Amino acid sequence: MIEVEGLTKYYAAHAAIKDLSFSIKKGEVIGFLGLNGAGKSTTLKILGCVLLPTSGHLRIDGVDAISDPHEARKRIGFLPDTPPLYDEMTVGAYLSFVAQLHGVAPGKARALVEEAEERTATREVDRELISSLSHGYRQRVGVAQAVVHKPALLVLDEPSSGLDPVQIVEMRSLIRNLKGEHTVLVSSHILSEISQTCDRLLVIQAGEIVAQGSEEELARRAGAGGAVAIEVRGAAARAAEVVRGVSGVSGVSVVSESGELSVLRAEASAELRPQIARALVNANVDLLRLDRVGDRLESIFLKLTAGAPDAAAKQEAA
């Protein structure tokens, strides 16, 4: 669906992205993860055929998007970081305009508009002026304008920015519903959003892809085995000894010990939970709770982007 090779973009002397190469299969939902200023928006603008790269190759659905951007744009729906809305138009008229701009015949536009409105839950504001919409609706109309002409590729730049928690959950399910019909690229710095909606993640740091793969693969590469929290009845020392004996556990620490209950933290991959449980039960320790600790993706992300916060801060300042 998308093949990117050696994509580089310079703004004057500053390289926003450097030598990006990756490929995306049809129907995949890909998350672009990165701090502000890491090069997410620049990458998405190039993939959306809005911006031209300084060098590199880009093929979208078999079309060379650099030499024939006009043809490539017919296959793309793009939502930039601020939704491109005309305040003085009604939602319905606006979506119809966008559909026709993408070559949909005027007679067929209305049906597509209604479908897009159904999918993005904006049907009820069809006749409202865009200037009167709340932020949540504006963001959804933004998604609607990207999907209205049924593009093969959807590029959504931070669709959840500025939304409240309820709207973020709605946006997440909206993006999940788009899966299948479109190949979707989403960028975000909201980790939970990305891990739940995307098949694969590309982590961008200072203009380079520092890691890619599923959440599991990333965890392995980052060496972020994660940690497991264990709650047992009885003395912590004995339980810690048992857990330490399980192969793959790199360390155990006692988090708290109050009366009957003890909480331990084992530095181990979450996949080791069955082995840990079995070992504790076999050793006659009463196991009360066993779960993985913290937001896993968060720790992966922090590990992958570690060492570069200075660069990111500099870019943000600029």
Add this chain to the structure above:
Amino acid sequence: MRAIWLIARRELASYLRTMSGYVIIALVLALLALAFNAIVISNAEQRSSEVLSEYFRWASFFTTVVGLLLSMRLLAEEQQRGTVALLYSSPVREVEVVVGKYLSALAFLALFLATTLFMPGLIMVHGKISFGHLFAGYLGLLLFGSASVAIGLFGSALARSQVVAVIVGGVLAVALTMTWMLARVTERPLSDVLSAMAFWNQHFTPFQSGIIHVRDVVYYLVVTYLGLFAATRVMEARRWR
């Protein structure tokens, strides 16, 4: 072609739906009518055709103002609001965007000219004017306005803010008008070139007195073309940054 029509229609609807278009027309019309009343028809001794020429002279100035004011928002506002990303990500060529927007502004300018028709009407009531003179004058105003819109559109392509856009457009128009003065202090053949370039002096005055020269028509069409061409090039260059 379809995209040009689509963009022109949306833009025209936007002029009609927001107040800015009406406000521009109403205010400039009021000023022109004031000038008409205070200056153009103040001398009762004049012949009707002279009054009409004087009217066209004033109307030309206000037509440029309307052209620049109408065109200032066309591209700068898209930049400002971020909606330009929609145009850039659509399978629409930059030239189609520019021409579509130009046509909408030109249509609105024509609406302005239509609202001024009552002034020649008043001259007609009190005197006698030829239809040919009226036609030539309004053709001149439309061409002059078209060139002004194209210059304004170029300014609008360059700037992110509408204020800067109208300043750039205004300065360009004034500079182009002033080449006529430069022509007076230079020697031939440079002076010929400069006076032929002048935006108003040599090319509008024939229309004013009811004469249509092909070279004047061509001049305004060329200025229009150059303005649109430059605006298109600026739009294309934006893809690089």
